[in-house]
Amino acid sequence: MFDRDTEGVRIELRSLTKHYPGQPAPAVDNVTLDIPAGELVVFVGPSGCGKTTTMKMINRLVEPTSGEILIGGQDVLSLDPDQLRRHIGYAIQQVGLFPHQTIAQNIGLVPNLLGWPADRISARVDELLSLVNLEPSAFRDRYPRQLSGGQQQRVGVARALAADPPVMLMDEPFGATDPITREHLQNEFVKLQKQLRKTIIFVTHDFEEAIKLGDRIAVLREGSHIAQYDTPAAILADPADEYVASFIGQDATLKRLALMRVSEVSATGSPAGSGLPQVSADASLREALDIMIAHGADRCATPSGVLTYAALCEAVGTRAGEQEDVVSSER
Incomplete structure (x- = not known):
């Protein structure tokens, strides 16, 4: 193997x-x-x-x-x-959690089949629940029916990762x-x-x-x-x-914006006290554009400076004047 x-x-x-x-x-x-x-x-x-x-x-x-x-x-x-x-980890749309087993038992299924000792399985369950942002003390003893659909999907991913x-x-x-x-x-x-x-x-x-x-x-x-x-x-x-x-x-430009992060584009000036809408460094340029449009602004504040609409357009190889159709489609 x-x-x-x-x-x-x-x-x-x-x-x-x-x-x-x-x-x-x-x-x-x-x-x-x-x-x-x-x-x-x-x-x-x-x-x-x-x-x-x-x-x-x-x-x-x-x-x-x-x-x-x-x-x-x-x-x-x-x-x-x-x-x-x-x-091989396997995760599907229907999640496939066993309804009469706890979340911890569901996640520990494959390690148990592989003969892991109980303390190692328990530690792995807690590690994975934390990894998918589910507090172990709050979720390990619950049953699938007690979780939302999104929480069940996270457990499904955790179970797929259980045996590393x-x-x-x-x-x-x-x-x-x-x-x-x-x-x-x-x-x-x-x-x-x-x-x-x-x-x-x-x-x-x-x-x-x-x-x-x-x-x-x-x-x-x-x-x-x-x-x-x-x-x-x-x-x-x-x-x-x-x-x-x-x-x-028809919206290839918008899709290209989704591939790039704000941190990849040069920002200028200082955002301090600018009153501009804020965007995080790890947000996509598509998200930055959405924020600009929502606030009726052609720039936004990032952790490293001010990101302009012109700089955003230049990053995907276009000029600001060519993007009026993009802005219209976003609106």
Whole structure:
């Protein structure tokens, strides 16, 4: 079995195919893809394109018809499926918490199966609850029904991390939550991944979520054929074809703003006593633009100075005068 690590390992898919009996075409057709260690790669595409089937073949919830899967250089198809799954974190949209087990028991499920001693499991539960911003003393003895949907999703992520797997598979884990909760979970997960650097495959149909979370995005056609596989910035700047461009839509500039942080743009002057709206250094430029528009201002105060609308536009390679359509669409 591949070793656990605090960070991820490389995943290689080689000519991976899944053909269900009685179906005229493969659900997944000859997919070859390299996923670098420690990166979050998003599979995005329309319903039925094969993205979830491709992901499930990695932990063999779906058995491949042909092809190879290597994790950390090891052939997954040569391993015992149950043992394999205990070394891969898995989080899904429905969360899948056991209703008659406490939160601590749910999180400790895989470590218990792996034979960890009780004190080690207990310490790991407290560590993970703190990591996902749930106070251990308040939540470890509760039951899933006593938590909100967003809290249950956090527990689902904690359970996927419980045995410190190098690889995590996530199938639309935030899809069932309301928009505000979903954005909050996405923000927290971005911070979490920066700390942990697991290798994560994340399935979604939401291109904006893919841009926000992914180090790389695989835009998939039917049969999991790869239309484009690149960084979010590269896909936004140069979509491979009309199919990929259709996912981006008409607001590519706004999406590029979401990729950059306020701290990456030069601020001028002193914000002290300016009375300008405030924005944090780790906020995106899209959030900074939203704040400017909400306050009817063309600048805002950051921890390092004053960020202007002109500087924001320059950061994404445009001139302020060219962005009137962007501002109008935001309003």
